Amino acid sequence: MGQTNKTSPCVGICSIDPKSNLCSGCLRSSHEIAIWPQIDNKKALEIMKEIKTRSHKEINSNL
Secondary structure, three states: OOOOOOOOOOOOOOOEOOOOOEEOOOOOEHHHHHHHHHOOHHHHHHHHHHHHHOOHHHHHOOO
């Protein structure tokens, strides 16, 4: 069976904060962004749940 396309959390604001290693737009780490095309839907959902627990405060506090 083929895998359905997963939706990316990318919002088009792509800038990795060097201190937190998170994208200021989607809050994924640079590693998560890099592996996104290869991961399965289960892993993508795990990352999406993790993103919900992250806060833009983590990035904004580093500015």
